[in-house]
Amino acid sequence: MVDHGPSGRAKGQPSHVRRGPISRQTSLATADVLDALPQFQTDLLAHKFVDLYKDPTAGVAYMASPDFAEDILKLCAKAKVIPRR
Numbered sequence: 001m002v003d004h005g006p007s008g009r010a011k012g013q014p015s016h017v018r019r020g021p022i023s024r025q026t027s028l029a030t031a032d033v034l035d036a037l038p039q040f041q042t043d044l045l046a047h048k049f050v051d052l053y054k055d056p057t058a059g060v061a062y063m064a065s066p067d068f069a070e071d072i073l074k075l076c077a078k079a080k081v082i083p084r085r
Contacts, residue, residue, distance in 0.1 A: 045075055 048071065052059040062068050 043078070045071060045078070049075065 052062065056063070
C-alpha cells in the first residue's frame with residue numbers, strides 16, 4: 001500500500017508529469033535543476049585572473065606590477081572566508 005499525502009500523490013512522486021520524448025524530458029529536468037541553483041554575483045577580480053591565466057604572456061607587465069600583488073592579496077582575503085565542506 002502506498003501512503004498518499006494530502007495532495008493525493010504518493011510520497012516522493014513529482015508534483016507534475018511531463019510526457020514527451022525522453023531527450024526532451026531530460027532537457028526539461030536539467031533546466032529545472034539549473035533554474036533552482038542559487039545565483040552568484042560575478043566577481044570581476046576572479047575573472048581578471050581567469051583571463052590572465054588563459055594568456056599569461058599578454059599580462060607579463062601586469063604580473064610584474066604592484067597592482068598584481070595587491071590583487072593577489074585581495075583574492076587571498078576573499079578565499080579565506082570561503083566555508084569548507
